[in-house]
Amino acid sequence: MRSPRFKKWFAALPVLNQPQRLQVIDALRPAAGLDQLLALL
Numbered sequence: 330m331r332s333p334r335f336k337k338w339f340a341a342l343p344v345l346n347q348p349q350r351l352q353v354i355d356a357l358r359p360a361a362g363l364d365q366l367l368a369l370l
Contacts, residue, residue: 331339345353354367 342350342353
């Protein structure tokens with residue numbers, strides 16, 4: 330089950346600007362392969 334904090338963060342993803350989205354990708358890259366990450370986003 331997702332925490333309220335995660336739900337809030339996840340809901341904000343569509344409104345991020347391009348630099349912010351790149352920051353998210355860079356932060357998550359170590360946890361997943363780039364292709365897997367892009368498929369998730």
